[in-house]
Amino acid sequence: MPSASWKTAVTAMTDARAASGSRTVSHDFTPMGLLFEVREMGALRDRWRGASAKTADINTPRSADLRLAIRPVTRSVSGNWVRGTVNWSNVGYHTGRLRLNPEHQSWLAQLVALDRSTRGTYGAAEPDWIYLDHIGSPLLWSLFESAAELGMEFVTGKKSTPVTIGHGATLGIEIVSTSEHGNPGDLLVAPAIRIDGERRPTDAVRLLGDHGLYTFTFDPTTVALAPTVEPVTEEQRQLLKSPSTIVVPASDADEFLSQYYPKLRRAVSVTSPDGSVELPEASAPGLVLTATYSPGNMLTLGWHWEYGSERVPLAVSPTVDDEFRDPVAEREVIDALREALGGGVPTALTTLVGVDAAEFSEHVLPRIRETDGVRVDVVGDVPEYRELTGVPALTVTTVETDQRDWFDLGVVVTVDGKKVPFAPLFTALAKGSNKLLLIDGSYLSLRQPVFDQLRELIAEASELDEWETGLRISRYQASLWADFEDLAEETVQAISWRETVAGLRELTGDAPIETTPLPAGLQAEMRPYQRDGYTWLTFLWRHGLGGVLADDMGLGKTLQTLALVAHATETTSGIGRKPFLVVAPTSVVSNWVAEAQRFTPGLAVTGVTRTQRKSGISPAESARGADIVITSYALFRLDFAGYQEVAWAGLILDEAQFVKNATSKAHENAVALDAPFKLAITGTPMENSLTDLWAIFQIVAPGLFPSGRKFAEEYTRPIAAGYGLERLARLRRRIRPLMMRRTKQLVASDLPPKQEQVLHVDLAPAHRKLYDRFLQRERQKLLGLLTDMNKNRFIVFRSLTLLRMLSLDASLVDEQYASMPSAKLDVLLDHLDDVIAEGHRALVFSQFTSFLGKAAERLKAAGIEYEYLDGSTTRRSEVIDRFRGGEAPVFLISLKAGGFGLNLTEADYVFLLDPWWNPAAEEQAIDRTHRIGQTRSVNVYRLVADGTIEEKVMALKEQKARLFDAVIDDDQLFSSTLSADDIRGLLDF
Template identity: 40%
Template sequence: MTESVPPTIDARHLLAFLGNVPFFYGKNLAAEANSVVDVEFDENIGQIEGTVTDSGEEFSPMIQVHLEGGEWKIESCECTCDAPGICSHIAALAITSNKIASQPRPLPVHEEKPDTVWSKQIDSWFEESEPGPADGLLGSQHDPVVPMALQFLLFDSKDATQQQQWMPTGTIPHPTRNKRFRLGVRPMVRNAEGRWVRGQLRWTTLGFKTYGWNLLRAQHHWFTRFASMARSDSQLQFKVDEDWLFLDEYASELLWPLLEQAGELGIALITTRSEQRVRIVDPASFSMQASLDEQQLQLDGVLHIAGQDLVLDPEAPSGVIAEHGFYAQMAQPDEIWLAPSTEPVPDAHRRWYIDRRPVTVPAPEINDFFESSYPRLARRFELRSVSDELVLPDLKPPYVHATVVYKREFNENKEPNDTAALDFQIRYPGIPSDQEVYDVEAEELLQAAVHEVFLEHEEAGNPNLSPKFYARDDTIDFVTEILPALERLPEVQLVEQGTRPTFRQLRELPQLKINAVNHERTDWLDLGLLITVGDHEVPFSQIVEAMSNGQMKLRLPDNTWFSLNHPMFAKLKALVDEAQAMNDKPKEGDLKLTVFQISMFEELDEMAEGIDGADLFIARMRSLLKVAEAHHAQVPNTLDAQLRPYQVEGFHWLSRLYEGGFGGILADDMGLGKTLQTIALMLHAHKLWADPEACAQLPAAQRTRLPFLVVAPSSVVSNWEMEINKFAPSLRVVSVEGTLPSPRQLQELAQDYDVILTTYTLLRLNDEIYEAQRFAGLILDEAQFVKNKSTKAHRTAVNLQTNFKLAVTGTPMENNLSELGALLSLVAPALFLNTTRFNRQFARPIEVLGDKETLALLQRRIKPFMLRRTKESVVLDLPAKQEQQILVRLSEEHQHVYDTHLNRERQKILHLVEDLDRNRFTIFQSLTHLRMLALEPSLVDPELSDIPGSKLEALFDQLDDVVGEGHRALIFSQFTSYLKVLADKLAERGVRFVYLDGNTRNRSKVIEQFKEGEAPLFLISLKAGGFGLNLTEADYCFLLDPWWNPAVEAQAIDRTHRIGQTRQVMVYRMISQGTIEEKVVALQESKRKLISTVMDEADGFSKALTAQDIRGLLE
């Protein structure tokens, strides 16, 4: 490309070709620093190119030009921005090209030596600044500078199409019309002869076409800004060349600092007459003055400017500059004054300048004027009296005009609904409501007064006096409270349309009456709830519906009403909601209870004035509630044992449940004699059957003498048989030790025996045979074996034919509330109806959200069906139990092996835990791997047998003292492989011990050996010996590894710390320091809190085991 100086394109042609909009945006873009660079012109092909940066993006516009009649013309153009038509980038290139063409070519720049670049850079910081865009000359520095001026000219006209210069009155008389003045301005330059001339300068082209005038950049820049400010309000268009710009429409308030800057830049403010001056004066204001004579009252406009009060008439040459200033042409001195306004000029003032005539009011109409027009004028204009005999009245304050429209509507049930629509309007006396008038301070006071009324009546209020609509019960509040308060406000004028409804409050205390009807299902009761207030009766279903809708009161058809803010309503609704949540087909306000929902019945019974109907059903439920007051059953004299006081209470509780046909959970602490209390109940049942009168009081299904079925783990069945034979020899007991070939065999046993013992395994295998037989009762010992509802054993227990089912377990909850819910579904099947509802209504809120109210509610609901006592609360003579943690530090080799495996397993588990349900087995397999490593490396890898486990060394230190001092100890571990390692080590040391795990065949013999003192140590696997054993001969207990579930550990400890123990029991939990075992102990604590919270009614909450818990184990 042959690079040449860009050509100069005529500004008129440039504007015509580009168009107004692209030219405007292109000019602004070109004015930005470094926005247009690399401008080049190829003279051979007539092509201008360059790079334009717009909003961070670069574009490459191109302009094709040619010579025509000695002038350069644009032939075509294009740009890489893909915008349709001519874009701002092309315009920016054209404007920049013209600018470059008007400047002298710079001298070639010699390349600086590398070693002087840094010094020149520093020197540049101290050089004089180069002239900016507002400095220097637009033309040659050798030509004389041409000063600029802003010329003012006052025009007056009849309309927008006819203008002429204003001359003093009398020169061009217009006796029949009013004057309309406009103040025009235009740019001027001083020619060589010293005269001010237009010099072809126009507002539309001033920014890019100066016709060769050698102008100061600063002055030229001022004029382009002046035009730009006018253009911003669309007053200056590029459609035609305009000589004059009229300040009347100059909307920007930047006019005033611009005029002030003009003097600083040497820009003269001139008029068309050399003797006339233009002066900027102090801020001015406009007012009206009133004068009175015998014939009329007259209002004139007054302009307060430069210390003078100019009474304005149609001939007065003055006007308004948009909303921010005034101008006036003075005769003496001969000047045009410009003044900013003291405050924004209202529309009314500008309209007066259009009319410009004084207002004359004939004397007979003066009173009408002050009544109808004066309030408007006085609020929009500053109004003064210039006649002594005319005293202007004070303005009346605004007021609130409140309109209320009443209507009565009816719903589909023909029930009335009174509504009230309230609307506010601030009005000014004497001013039509459709005319805008504002007194901000007065209106704020009015709004505050009305707003206070709403706040006093506990309503959000109307800080802006917006409309309000009241319906149903809200109408009561409005009519009885808010409306009277508004009427008492002197600032409010109330207008009512329609008939105001009247309401009367019922202030009597509400009373609950219950009508009970036996349900078609035997164990259900239908309850009709009726609320009586004064002499009005209301079904509670209406109250439930109203409260569900958020209503605070209930209106009756006769327009009486009563408040729903009564504690009984809230409590009653909570009961109804709870019952409906458990109901299969809930109905609004409908209440059905089962015999197992005793605590709910108790709460209803306490609130009700009386319950009518279903007398037998009601008596049955009340009998269970009043165990403490009712006649207690006598402990059978056929029981060969002396019951402790708490065991007598337990027997009373069991007998009351049995006599009422209810089941329950006997959840006493391990070692408190749950078996003995249950045996006493069996004897009591036989006593009832032997007494015809007492037997007749039993539920029909329990009047027939049948055997009790006791289901227990195989390890404790023999203990049941031994206990029954010992304490109740009158009961015939048989133990089923294998599968039954047919139902007939079980029927024969039922005829010959009073108690049938079997195991959970045999119950599962012979489910159909057991389900075909009726029993006097089902006793589920160690009932945690059926805590999983999905197991066959649980389903079989559900299906067994008996009215009375008793779960006997010291740990009805081992992990979560769902386990407790599963047991309750066995013994009290209609208490929560199904597990899904129990989990939704109780388990999740308590475990996940820690909801204390729901916890308290659950405790109330299960209280009649679960009895739990701890050893600490009932056995005063039980020796103390001391528990201690022993932290074992791993050896260096052992720790290294553990850490290596931990890092590997952590990565795997953290990946798998993202889908916990699918990968649960694999995750716990890895966790078990780490737990075994914390005990003994050889448990995981036999090749690591040369690395001794640190925990056994610590254990032997303890055992040496225990055995040496004649104590006896139980040693528990859940890993049988670890117990066998320990057994080998003890054998090597010559220490006597006995061993029990799930594979031990001679279980009874092993237990007897320890009881008889043949060995001081008893090695027991946690699952095989954690329950069903009485080993009070031991007074030391060692737990070698922590288990996830603290309840399992507690059962193990209670093998020795139970009734019959005479010595203090020492419990040692051995924890490998810095391993997963420490995390397991922390997890145990959270579960222990949950269990104690629900079972023992203490505070504290916990979550079920989650992915976060597992991550915590690996931290």
């Protein structure tokens, strides 16, 4: 190989022109160019052949629909540019025959693709021409720029008239001052089109989409194109529709420059190219916040734009008629302010009050002041706001009031050495405020753990409607006070409050309270647990505290209470001696009189009866000279005004479940009666739900718990829902010092055993078929009502009662079924035969007096003697005495009439004909015979009809019993309400 060959080889490595014979040198190709022509568009001939068009010339009206068209051309041998056979459809197929430049063909193909991509599939077109007006993509300009590198020529005719491709075009308005068309000082205002700084006539300008424009002339034909510096706006398009020059007389020049020029400047670029007109500087918008401070920590914020002397509210958006406003500049200021504030900007007039005003002033105003384009004007005196950020320290105090059971509670919070008074603090906490503003302008956050705990304690201590007179804490809330002490740095207690709290803590401590000697006038031998109860009662009385004696039925609650009264009477003599008022069910009043005369014969006892009331004897007269006045709940309600006039030593409510309904008049009177000591006696302080317990404590220990609504929120609902274990513990801690509860299993070990058994009863076939038919009907009716138990409660329980009655005897529902035998009565009679034959006596209970009547008929037919007691019995005591001293082996008793106030230890068998979901009611009935004084084993039989609602009632009763134990006796947790799900369960077989 010759020595020079390496040079060729090295050059060929990077020089495409040195490549092998696959390409010929450029001068061997047929020269190609792009012909530009301004064409006048005509009407569409049809959708397939496109639009008719012809070459525009100097005679073509400038208002015609003119378009800039291009097509490929080749240079002929004579040097002219000719169209020949090459067009947009076949430009890619003549490479060999016409020796076309492949690079030129590729470039033209890109132009075709760009046109098709922006024109659309079905746009009107001509096979020979592409209309640049259709191309909406700015990629056109980069394609044109590359044409020069490829040697493509742009021409307007046969003789290579050049086409100018500019770098940048502008559309605007130019203003000059001249005297050529009028007086000196006239202003010429005209649209101006410039390409690369050179002005072009505006009457021959067309736009290429929103990215470019072209101008043209005829004779000779010239075309100049350029991309616009910025996308073409609607205002600039409008400018081209009015290309003529406007003459503004010199006398109107100031008006034009002050009122019209700003509007023009906002729409398009406005210049004075020769400097003959001094155009006013644009007024930059200034955003002004006016902060007006008023008394009462009130801050009013108003925003407006300021353009020199012009003011516009921020809320008013700019319009086309606002000649002086600059929307772009305004938007920039708003964006900067939004970034500084980390959010939106208020546009309307805004008023901030209290801590909101303080926080805005201290933290937000400085950021607004630092924002460019924003000014703050302050009106009024700015308070010296300061946020307290230290860790709060609490001091709790109590101050005695003139109310017997209440003390004012003061909590002082110290933060950063500053004391925060309790009244505004607690008001803010109760309202759920996150911050608190003090009178001197300092403020603090309430979102701190110490305040979260304080909120909970406040909920225990008071309701919001008490706050106008200050927050109060009851002397009964010893455990609540302990919680306050745990939270506070220090406590300052009132002397009497300290004594009360100390006493209650003695009740809850490990060491027993000091034993109180028995009164001399007590004529009874008290068992050890009864003496403990007596000591506890005297302790409460001595400290002015009320309580609940909730011993199991039959443990001598009456005896313990009479011992207390005797002690109080013996230790109080002379002018200070006052009687105790005992309120009991009507049927129990006589028993109280008898027990008082038996155990405390030295006390003057008065029993108030309806006869005395009818004779006109007032409560005050009955109380005169008495140590104990015993009345019924009915008379207490009817003559309450008279009882209120008497100064009582104390109020004792026997069978206190009678006042468990907080909306009843009996409850209202018990709360309202003015007495320094109140005691509730009941073996069932909670019959159905926790609300029963709350109602009783509202009487004997006002303030131990908040309102019924708050109690439901704090205890009833969480415990019922099954997530209130901590609430249950708190509830038991609250009531423990003020409730004494002993069960017979714990303290009366000498009681004989009690045997309980369920007797399962199968309904007769006809009875079963009838029951199932009723069940399906009632189930279908009820299941649609359970979504709103409150609204439909009466209907629901009426249907449940019907099913319960049908479980006993079909004739209770309708006498037409009287011939249908009652399996329950058959079972009862069979067992009674054996009981009576062995010399035993039995109590038979039912809630339905109609069913007791059926039982009485069967006993009479069988020749079995019986006694009968229900709510309509007029000579109740005579009936009871007749059974206790007589020969009748059976006592038929309605559950409601015989559930309390009876001592029937003569019987040792109990038959419960129909179960109830309140276990306390059943236990009360059983304990008429299983109580102190009973020497024989007691046998209890519950008759349950298999496959009926009674089976479900038994399960529900068990659940209710567990609730009672959870609150009163141990730490278990179960639901407390008869819910819609409970009802569904009763109907589910």
